[in-house]
Each structure stands twice: as structure tokens, then as C-alpha cells.
Amino acid sequence: MRTPLVMGNWKLNGTKESINALLEGLAPAAAAATGVEVAVCPPAIFLGQVESLVKDGAIEFGAQNCDLNTAGAFTGETSAVTVKEFGAKYSLVGHSERRTLHNETDEVVAAKFKVIQENGLVPVLCIGETLEEREADKTASVVETQLKAVIDAHGVASLSNSVIAYEPVWAIGTGKVASKEQAQEVHAHIRQWLAAQDAEVAQKVQILYGGSVGAATAADLFAQADIDGGLVGGASLKVEDFSAIIAAAKA
Numbered sequence: 451m452r453t454p455l456v457m458g459n460w461k462l463n464g465t466k467e468s469i470n471a472l473l474e475g476l477a478p479a480a481a482a483a484t485g486v487e488v489a490v491c492p493p494a495i496f497l498g499q500v501e502s503l504v505k506d507g508a509i510e511f512g513a514q515n516c517d518l519n520t521a522g523a524f525t526g527e528t529s530a531v532t533v534k535e536f537g538a539k540y541s542l543v544g545h546s547e548r549r550t551l552h553n554e555t556d557e558v559v560a561a562k563f564k565v566i567q568e569n570g571l572v573p574v575l576c577i578g579e580t581l582e583e584r585e586a587d588k589t590a591s592v593v594e595t596q597l598k599a600v601i602d603a604h605g606v607a608s609l610s611n612s613v614i615a616y617e618p619v620w621a622i623g624t625g626k627v628a629s630k631e632q633a634q635e636v637h638a639h640i641r642q643w644l645a646a647q648d649a650e651v652a653q654k655v656q657i658l659y660g661g662s663v664g665a666a667t668a669a670d671l672f673a674q675a676d677i678d679g680g681l682v683g684g685a686s687l688k689v690e691d692f693s694a695i696i697a698a699a700k701a
């Protein structure tokens with residue numbers, strides 16, 4: 451059995467005050483969600499603040515991105531070593547906004563995946579197709595290529611200590627959530643494709659769905675056989691919505 455994981459990606463949002471309020475507000479839902487892991491990924495500058503606010507362990511946290519380098523003359527970057535030092539468990543890698551806005555190729559994503567893992571963090575590998583790719587019937591090949599970049603570089607076993615987040619680009623921030631059937635179809639494909647290479651890894655790895663997950667859609671999505679939770683953007687910034695999404699992950 452895979453543990454359900456509900457993770458908030460706060461992107462470039464939050465103030466000291468709003469993050470205090472958000473974590474305080476989420477505490478009851480996180481505490482009530484036995485058997486569900488809850489995590490948040492704040493902007494890196496807030497990692498220390500989040501660390502000091504989640505001491506009871508009901509909420510884990512992670513970075514949204516780490517640099518390829520862990521120290522040195524890399525102005526403006528975030529080191530996986532530092533993220534780990536602040537007590538984080540996870541780092542996202544390959545989010546579509548990084549791929550698009552920061553030109554992160556599959557090769558860069560694969561290299562970052564390794565740096566994150568080598569420094570004791572669990573990479574959350576984000577993959578997914580654009581609308582154009584979906585309409586051209588390329589969804590399966592796009593996600594396979596994105597996974598293959600990591601497998602070719604580091605072996606399929608490297609995925610056993612990671613999380614995969616399927617985030618169709620057309621569903622991110624658009625309010626157009628994939629239907630439960632659409633999402634399950636891709637999740638099942640990912641798991642079958644992985645199983646052909648390593649059955650154990652395929653059974654173990656959590657595959658999260660991301661893209662306009664909301665309080666109204668979460669339960670149906672999370673009930674699908676191959677959907678192990680969610681990576682939630684906008685709705686994770688609202689106590690009421692994210693609390694309902696956390697509750698929806700409880701079997």
C-alpha cells in the first residue's frame with residue numbers, strides 16, 4: 451500500500467504573516483489525516499520559517515527547486531544541502547514552470563534529480579504534456595521521455611526513492627482539471643510503463659496528480675487506483691480548500 455501524499459506548491463506566494471496563518475490553519479486537518487502525508491513547498495526564503503512552525507511533524511515540507519550546484523559562485527541559487535539543513539524532506543524538480551520559464555531540459559532535470567537525492571532529499575519529479583502534445587496524441591510518449599531521462603542517467607532504481615507528479619501543463623493554473631478518467635489513464639500508463647522495467651519500483655512509487663486540484667475534485671481523483679495524492683497549487687494557499695483536499699485523501 452502506498453501512503454497518500456498531499457503536497458502544496460505555494461509557488462512565488464506568501465508573506466511571513468500569511469504563512470504563519472496558513473500553517474496554523476492547516477494544522478487541524480493535517481493532524482486529523484492519519485495515514486496521509488501532508489507537505490508544503492514554500493518559496494525557499496521561507497524554509498526556515500516553515501521549519502520552525504511545523505515542529506510537531508504533522509506537516510512535512512520541501513523546496514520548489516534546487517540548483518545543480520550545492521555551493522560556490524552561483525548568485526541567486528538554492529542549494530540542496532541548505533534545503534536539507536533546514537529540515538526539508540522533499541524538493542520538486544522539473545516543474546513545468548521551471549522547464550518553460552527557466553529552460554530546464556530533461557537532461558538538466560535529471561541532473562538536478564540526482565543532486566537532490568544525493569543530498570538526502572526526496573525528489574518530486576514533475577512531468578506532463580502540453581495541450582498541443584495531448585491533442586497530437588503524444589501524452590504517453592512525452593511522459594515516457596521525461597521519465598526516461600532520469601532512468602537513463604541514474605537507473606530505474608533511483609525512482610524508488612522519489613515521487614512522481616503527473617501535471618498536465620494545460621491543467622496548471624487554468625481551472626481545467628483533468629477528469630478522473632483522463633488522469634487515471636495516464637497514471638496507469640506511467641505505472642505499467644515503469645513496471646515493464648522494474649515491477650517493484652512501479653508498485654512502490656507514489657504518483658501524484660497536479661493541475662487545478664480543488665476541494666470539489668480531489669476525492670474523485672484520489673479514489674483512482676493509480677493516483678496516490680495531489681500536488682496542489684492555488685488551492686493550497688487557502689486553509690479551507692487545502693484542508694478539504696487533505697481530508698479527501700483519507701481513505
Ligand SMILES: O=C(CO)COP(=O)(O)O
Nearest residue numbers: 459622623661662683684
Ligand atoms: O502547478 C501546480 C502544482 O505544482 C498546479 O497548480 P494549480 O493547482 O494552481 O493548477
